[in-house]
Amino acid sequence: MTRDFSQFLPPSLQQSKPRELSLLEQLGWQNFFAQQISAEDLDQTPPARVIEVHRSGLHIRGEGIDTMLPPDAEVTVGDWVLYDADHPAASRVLERKSLLKRRAPGHDRAVQLIAANLDTGFIVTSCNQDFNIARLERYVALCFEAEVDPVIVLTKPDLCEVDEREAFATQAATISDRVPVVVVNALEGDVTGALAGWCKPGRTVGFLGSSGVGKSTLVNALSGTDAVATQDIREDDSKGRHTTTRRQLHLLEGGCVVLDTPGMRELQLTDVQGGVADVFADLSELAEGCKFRDCQHESEPGCMVLAAVDRGEVDAARVARWLKLAREDAFNSATLAQRKAKGRALSKLVREVKKRKKS
Numbered sequence: 001m002t003r004d005f006s007q008f009l010p011p012s013l014q015q016s017k018p019r020e021l022s023l024l025e026q027l028g029w030q031n032f033f034a035q036q037i038s039a040e041d042l043d044q045t046p047p048a049r050v051i052e053v054h055r056s057g058l059h060i061r062g063e064g065i066d067t068m069l070p071p072d073a074e075v076t077v078g079d080w081v082l083y084d085a086d087h088p089a090a091s092r093v094l095e096r097k098s099l100l101k102r103r104a105p106g107h108d109r110a111v112q113l114i115a116a117n118l119d120t121g122f123i124v125t126s127c128n129q130d131f132n133i134a135r136l137e138r139y140v141a142l143c144f145e146a147e148v149d150p151v152i153v154l155t156k157p158d159l160c161e162v163d164e165r166e167a168f169a170t171q172a173a174t175i176s177d178r179v180p181v182v183v184v185n186a187l188e189g190d191v192t193g194a195l196a197g198w199c200k201p202g203r204t205v206g207f208l209g210s211s212g213v214g215k216s217t218l219v220n221a222l223s224g225t226d227a228v229a230t231q232d233i234r235e236d237d238s239k240g241r242h243t244t245t246r247r248q249l250h251l252l253e254g255g256c257v258v259l260d261t262p263g264m265r266e267l268q269l270t271d272v273q274g275g276v277a278d279v280f281a282d283l284s285e286l287a288e289g290c291k292f293r294d295c296q297h298e299s300e301p302g303c304m305v306l307a308a309v310d311r312g313e314v315d316a317a318r319v320a321r322w323l324k325l326a327r328e329d330a331f332n333s334a335t336l337a338q339r340k341a342k343g344r345a346l347s348k349l350v351r352e353v354k355k356r357k358k359s
Contacts (some may be wrong), residue, residue, distance in 0.1 A: 021201055023063055026255045027051075028117065028204040032097050033080050045082035045092065050116075051249040053077045076113035077247040078204065078259065098146040100206075103268035103332045111270060115206055115247060115259055120198040121148045124209035124218065126156040127168050127183075133175070134321050137279050138267045139208055140175055141325065145275030151198060153207075154183045155214035176279055186214045191221035201255030208261060219260045223252050269325060270332035280322040283314065297323060 022029075027049045037047065048062030050069075053076060058069040060081060069081070070089045080094040096116045104112035123139040125131050136152060143150035152172045157165045165183060172181045184194045198205055199222060207215035250258045269276070277284045283305060287295065291302025297319065299306075308314040 021255050023061075025202050026251055026257070027061060027249075028078075028119075028202060028257045029080070030097070030202065033094050036094050037082065041082065045084050047080055047094070048083045049249070050075060050077050050079045050081065051251075053247050074113075076116050077249060078116040078118060078206075080117065098148045100142055100146050100148065100208075101270070102142070102264070103270040105266055105268075114208075114261065117204060118146075118148045118206045118259065119203045120205040121146075121150050122153045122195070122198075122205060122207045122218070123150055124153045124155060124207050124213045124215050125172075126213045127154055127160045127165050128156060130210055130213055131168055131171075133171055134324075135210070135267065136172060137175055137321060138269060138325065140179055141269060141272050141275035141279045142208075142267070143275070144178075144278040145272035148206075149198070150179050151195075152179055152181045153195075153218070154181065155186050155218070157183050157185055158188075176281075178278075184218075186217040186221050191218055195222065199252070199254070199256040199258070204249075204257040204259065206259030206261065208264075210264065211262070216260055219250055219258050222256075222258055223250060268332060269329045272329050273326075273333070276322070276325050276329055279325075280318075283319060283322050286314070 024047065029047065029049075033047065046062055046065065048060040048065045050058050051061050052059035054068075055071065056068075057071050058075055060067060060069055060083060062083060065083055067083075067088075069075075069083075069091055072089075075081070075093055076099075079096065081091040082094065084091045098118055099116050100114040100118065100121070101111050102114060104110045121139070121143040123136060123143070125136060131154075140150045140152075152175070154165070154168055154172065160168070169181050169183055173179075182194050184191055192199070195205075195218075207218055209215055247259065247261050250260065252258060286304045286308055287297065289304040290297070290300070292300055295303050295305075297303050297305040305314065305319060309316050309319060
């Protein structure tokens, strides 16, 4: 039996006639991943995508593949693997197109992988007490660093007056001129139409944000089903309840893949220096003109950032948020680098001890 490898090849090598998307393409298979493998290896280790992450293992899907892999902290939802049926634990993870990660809650400062290979990140917040400009900036920095296109989605506009809704949208738009802002009622509005520009066949989009902002409701609206459970927010403080308990990919009928994630009460940044600089590009540019290279932008003479604040050209609160994010990222990243350095030093010591014992 001759196997059809056309779905794994770059578009230039495929037939030009229109055809329906294969399951792999519907799952988000792109030329970026196809270039990492050879046709000779496909029979032994066909590609499959991680669509769910459980404590007990990783759920993967591919052409003729729907199975579980052993749990692996270094693999996350959205990853592509070359499935080794004989040795599932040895299935190789392909290079990622993008990776969202954060510093995990706790004191050990470990890194938690959120999702891999997203094309667009919908940063969801509702038009109520959940709206927080500082938190939105964190998510945008996360997406910028990963080279995921961020889109801010404001939900539940029916909970406020028109002028309040417009104020929320205006404030969100000040974060970056590179980030579109969309206002949509997930229960009654045209969600598919509002997000159609990003939810295209073969693309992977993900909903990010706090609990109770409507992420699962948006997934249901796009899919036209009630496959994802939802809950109402608490009336006293507009806080949400955790409904989604695991990160999961949903394959839509039109060929788009949608990621639903549990709400994150804490988003500690790590290794996103470039992303923070992109969010606050104007402040980063001002900082380049400071008198001292290590200027902390607090009280130093010749600080261009403070001068802009004094002239009323820059919002002092925004500067404070920028400095907080930059310092948080530097602290978390430095801690991670130190831990890696210690690990390498320990491994080197072990090798040296083994050599001495042999001699």
